[in-house]
Amino acid sequence: MKTVIIKYNAGNVQSVMYALERLGASYLLTDDESEIRSADKVIFPGVGEASTAMAYLRERGLDKLIPSLKQPVLGTCVGMQLMCRYSEENDTTCMGIFDIDVRRFPNESGFKVPHTGWNNIHSLCGPLTDGLVENAYMYFVHSYAADVCPETIAVCDYVRPFSAMLHRDNFYAAQFHAEISGNEGQRILENFLKL
């Protein structure tokens, strides 16, 4: 099986690579279109700022390539946000794979931003969360989040309920960092590789 991690200026993707190695999966880190198209699984990571990341994707045509992929694609963190319609972070039009917008957490007393640490996910459905119990804990670090919508397959609550995971056709996404979310996070990556 060929797993590709899409390479772009998305900060630290090292922990995703190590997580795949722990699972015994081989991978290729690349931005080459034919390599990405011929992969069995595609992981679209992301740490950083939305408008810069989108600009980079556009320069390389990755913003057209990613939505046209037919194999299972997993976007994580900012990768997930870029797969949504729009992000409030610097007023950024995103790829629109998921029909939902990404908004900043409002300032509310008792809720620090970024949302940092372990939080539970619930209302789980679909194959990616197979074997997970409701309210499993995942590790989050983010200031922006997608609202809950019909494509939501896991919900997390912080200030307001938001989409912890999304799914549409062959596209999957997780707001949390499955790669450093303990055995439960590892399960999600395993489930993705098995799709």
Place this chain on the structure above:
Amino acid sequence: MLTKRIIPCLDIKDGRTVKGTNFINLRDAGDPVALAAIYAEQGADELVFLDITATVDERKTLIELVRNVAHTINIPFTVGGGISSVADVSALLNAGADKISINSSAVRNPALIDELALEFGSQCIVVAIDTRWIGVEQALTTTPHAPSPMPYAHIVHTHGGRKPTELRTIAWAKEVENRGAGEILLTSMDTDGTKAGFALELTAHISGAANIPVIASGGAGTMNHFVDVFTVGKADAGLAASIFHFKEIEIPDLKGYLREKGIEMRI
């Protein structure tokens, strides 16, 4: 609900843990990778590695250690000690660290925080603050950071808490947040090593003043000290070293106890 975090801290010298440990099932108690794996298995929410050496050769050892830890554990970990440049941070993140912690270098050059946050994102920049309650005449009082005539104040210290600076702790905490730090690791030199409890008032003050998470460190001796630091101290995470290394408190027991006391824990 977002949980409070329990964070064991490992002091590293020449690629080995120091201060000793008491894990009888560890063949080599000084191996930080084996120790990290045990803590992760026991339910630690995160780990912090503080490198107390800093020569170039030892740096290479540290990078190798970070790589091994990242290969082994599946929870976030932070690396600190002797980090003073974008290149240092880049090397550690590329080796697999999730976050880095800076201390003296941030005091010396506060713009480093902005630079690192811009380059790598706030989410991986932890600023460690070592603080002590002292008479202000002992502090350096030559800068605008110390205009108050109060006789005593919480003053930021560097060099492992030995050297007072001119910075007021609370003002410095706000400044590091404004410059883009993602978390504050607050160590009270007054309580560190005493096992008499965390510095609750100061922690609550900083946690209230800053809108980023505060990791409290220094003084943990009993499970109730953690209850106090999360309820009274309003900390987001509690860090300790020797009580975990010497198994005075075991992480599963601690997390069970805290949950019984109504504190949200990942178990």
